[in-house]
Amino acid sequence: MMFGKSWLESSGINAEYGYLLLVLFYNSFVLAFYTMTYQTCIGHVFADRSLIPLMSLIFGITAVIACPLFESIVIFFNNRITALLLYILAIISYYLVFLTFPSAATYAESDDPTSLQPTKGLILLIAVLLALTDTGFNIQANSAIGLLFQSDSEIGFMLLNSVMSVGTATVFFLVLIHKFICFACTF
Numbered sequence: 762m763m764f765g766k767s768w769l770e771s772s773g774i775n776a777e778y779g780y781l782l783l784v785l786f787y788n789s790f791v792l793a794f795y796t797m798t799y800q801t802c803i804g805h806v807f808a809d810r811s812l813i814p815l816m817s818l819i820f821g822i823t824a825v826i827a828c829p830l831f832e833s834i835v836i837f838f839n840n841r842i843t844a845l846l847l848y849i850l851a852i853i854s855y856y857l858v859f860l861t862f863p864s865a866a867t868y869a870e871s872d873d874p875t876s877l878q879p880t881k882g883l884i885l886l887i888a889v890l891l892a893l894t895d896t897g898f899n900i901q902a903n904s905a906i907g908l909l910f911q912s913d914s915e916i917g918f919m920l921l922n923s924v925m926s927v928g929t930a931t932v933f934f935l936v937l938i939h940k941f942i943c944f945a946c947t948f
Contacts, residue, residue, distance in 0.1 A: 781906065784898065786925075790931070824895065835904075847898060
């Protein structure tokens with residue numbers, strides 16, 4: 762290293778902080794996926810655009826209800842069981858998304874065949890599953906920040922906002938590149 766200690770070592774970031782940063786980045790990735798890609802796919806598959814605000818309302822209501830639910834699960838079981846449950850819910854929700862929407866639905870209206878027929882009920886179920894995983898990962902991340910930064914909580918939550926902003930910007934950039942490539946390939 763050029764100047765002695767690396768900036769990670771000098772700032773006191775160890776493996777626990779690295780894992781926390783990874784979870785925060787993933788959580789921002791999920792939220793950006795929901796707000797950018799998922800709603801775009803719904804708008805391109807369904808002619809009725811009223812499903813998008815309904816899905817957002819269901820997402821919000823589920824997030825509010827899920828907070829005490831996950832806190833109860835953490836108290837009754839432990840954090841590892843909760844993290845495993847969240848991981849399983851995330852896998853199920855993403856598989857449902859990728860089986861429900863055609864690949865062209867991210868950038869144009871599409872009637873391509875899919876593995877699962879996209880219905881309003883299935884779309885709302887996926888929104889509930891995405892809200893459960895997002896809320897659960899937020900609770901896990903906030904409790905980890907509270908434990909790791911007990912004396913300096915301002916630094917922890919600054920780190921939370923910074924990493925989530927970088928994650929959201931990354932998803933926006935990737936979606937923008939994907940749309941540009943798909944648009945360029947049509948010519």
